Amino acid sequence: MKILVVDDDPIQREMLAGFLVNQGYRVIAVANGEEALDVFQKQAVHLSLLDHHMPGATGGEVLAKMKAINPLAHVILITAYGDVQTAVTVLKLGADEFLEKPVDLALLLNKIREIEREITVEEDVAVVKEAVEDGPLPLRIIAGSPAMKEVISLVRRTADSPWPVLILGETGTGKELIARLLHLLSPRKDQPFIEVNCAAIPENLFESELFGHEKGAFTGAVSRRRGRMELADRGTLFLDEIGEMPLNLQPKLLRSLQENKISRVGSESEIHLDLRLVSASNRDIKHMIDEGQFREDLYYRIKVLEIEIPPLRERREDIPVLVAFFLERYAHKALRVSHEALDTLIKYPFPGNVREIEHAIQRTITLARGSVVHPSDLPGEIRRHEATTEGKLIERLNAMEREMILSALEQKDWVQTQAAEVLGISERVLRYKMKKHGIIGEDS
Ligand SMILES: Nc1ncnc2c1ncn2[C@@H]1O[C@H](COP(=O)(O)OP(=O)(O)OP(=O)(O)O)[C@@H](O)[C@H]1O
Ligand SMILES: [Mg+2]
Known part of the structure; x- marks a missing residue:
């Protein structure tokens, strides 16, 4: 990252420049706004550190000019101690941050790292956008929020690797879209993308669907059939709703993923496979493991990389x-x-x-x-929501209160004096609230 340091005071300028060079940054240091703009025009500067009070153009003025040249320019303004008015103005002009003198170097470094991260994410998003728009199968993905930009950046960084990816997110957040994007950005993009919706396959057909079968392997197997894993060879296998995978099949899937080979149902011979696994789930798989509905070893196998899509x-x-x-x-x-x-x-x-x-x-x-x-x-539910928000809030607060009271009581073996203490309320208030929520104390 290249940083431009602008300060008319040589001591301050050299101190900042020296510090940043020691931190591994490339630094250009200049003494006034005119020189700063000249460098900014001619070189790719990632971040500028501007002193506000300088003879000639002030830091704020230089900032405005930089933003006019490149609206994405990153700038940190350094102002005199207590200069609130300037601070407000420069933030309005689009400064990333303002720092007061004397500059707290640890704070400065933190801020620089944050900006560095933001720049990386922006670059990743730009690369993905270009790849997607120029691709043969245009995918349209809206990702304007910082949270979605992070997701896209993560997709870019994981697309190249051979490791399994688990995509998590509530229903309708775009898990399938992200799975397709992963494939599209990967070196396997010209190979097949094979989707298996684990929730849609009847349990008794699952094994043959996934691994294929030989003729006569079971009643109804009238001819040999290749399974989805085999079809995905050299490409990407997308196991959607992986939480619905039947428990008895999970060991077989795990083995084939570990060994990169499968055998069709009714066959002894093994077929070598090279596939990239992407899975998705809207269920809490960790909870399923606790309940004995999902195998822990398979879970660790499929989630080497994890992408979580935030709800809308x-x-x-x-x-x-x-x-x-x-x-x-x-x-x-x-x-x-x-x-x-x-x-x-x-x-x-x-x-x-x-x-x-x-x-x-x-x-x-x-x-x-x-x-x-x-x-x-x-639609009605959206129209009506606004009118009922208030009622819903009260309902939820009540439910939360009831939960907290019950848990305090259980924690203290239903001794009300102690539960009241945990909750920070008097015993009388506790008794009142228990009555309100219909909680019957064991000693009452
Ligand atoms: N960021 C986005 N930009 C544009 N369209 C989106 C975006 N996210 C999701 N969609 C669209 O919303 C719909 C639902 O997305 P998708 O099927 O990928 O969700 P999902 O997480 O797989 O849902 P489910 O858990 O129900 O399977 C699709 O039509 C998809 O194209
Ligand atoms: Mg889906």
């Missing part, structure tokens, strides 16, 4: 972009979403995530009367 409600800034994206995809005529309708959409928690937004937009398009979508055109 944790990246609401993606909602307006997704709305526009699906409108463009499905609307036959120009439709605009009113400010109020968009507001209602952004506030809705979307338990079904991106798929739910997709369906909501499809329904809205079908039902909208004019060229503008109003809140009344939105």
Whole structure:
């Protein structure tokens, strides 16, 4: 990373430059704004450290010019101690951070590392975007939020490796989309991508579906058939909903993954395979292991690399972009979403995530009367949600309170004085709340 240090004070300038060089950065140090802009124009600078008070152009002015040249420029402003007004102004101008003199070097280093990480993620996203848009099978993925950018960056970094990837995320968050993207960005992109939806295959057919069978291996096996694993040879095998994989088949799958070979049902001979495994699940597999529904050894085998897709409600800034994206995809005529309708959409928690937004937009398009979508055109559950948010909050707070009281009571063997102490309330309040929640004490 190349850092430009700009300060008219030679002692401060050399101190900062020396420190950063010691940390392994490439540094260019100059004494004023004019020189700084000259370097910035001619070289790829990743980050500029600008002193605010300099003769000639101030740091804030240099910042504004840098942002005009490159809106993605990263800048840290250094201001005099207590100069709140300047701090506010420079942050508005788009500085990444402002630091007060004397500069806290540990803080500076932390901030630089953060910016470095941001730059890497942005670069990964740009590379992925280019690969996807130029590819033979264009995938359209909306990833504007920092959380989704992190996901895309992770996909880029894991796509090349041969290791198994486990994609986790709630229903409709885009697990399948990410699996396809992994394949598309991998060296195997011209080989097959074979999908197995573990939830959709009847248990008695699972083995033959996965491993294939020989003619006569079982009743109904009228001819030899290659299984999905064999079809995925040299490409990617996508085991969707892997949590639904029958327990009795898991050891066989594990063995074939460890040894890179399979044998068809009804056959002794082994077939060597070279496949990249990607699996996905919306279930808590660790919990399934505790319950004895999933094998721990298989779990560790499939999750060498893990990609977790955050639910939509944790990246609401993606909602307006997704709305526009699906409108463009499905609307036959120009439709605009009113400010109020968009507001209602952004506030809705979307338990079904991106798929739910997709369906909501499809329904809205079908039902909208004019060229503008109003809140009344939105699906009922989204419209009604706004009105009921308050009630839901109270319900959830109540449920939480009840949980906490029960757990404190159990922890203290139902001795109310001690439970009240754990909860930080009086015994009388505890008794009142127990009555309210219908909890019957063992000694009452
Ligand atoms: N970031 C995104 N940008 C654009 N479309 C998306 C995005 N995420 C998901 N989608 C779309 O949303 C729908 C659901 O995505 P997908 O089937 O990949 O989800 P999933 O996590 O596999 O869901 P499930 O757990 O129910 O199988 C698809 O039509 C997909 O194209
Ligand atoms: Mg899926």
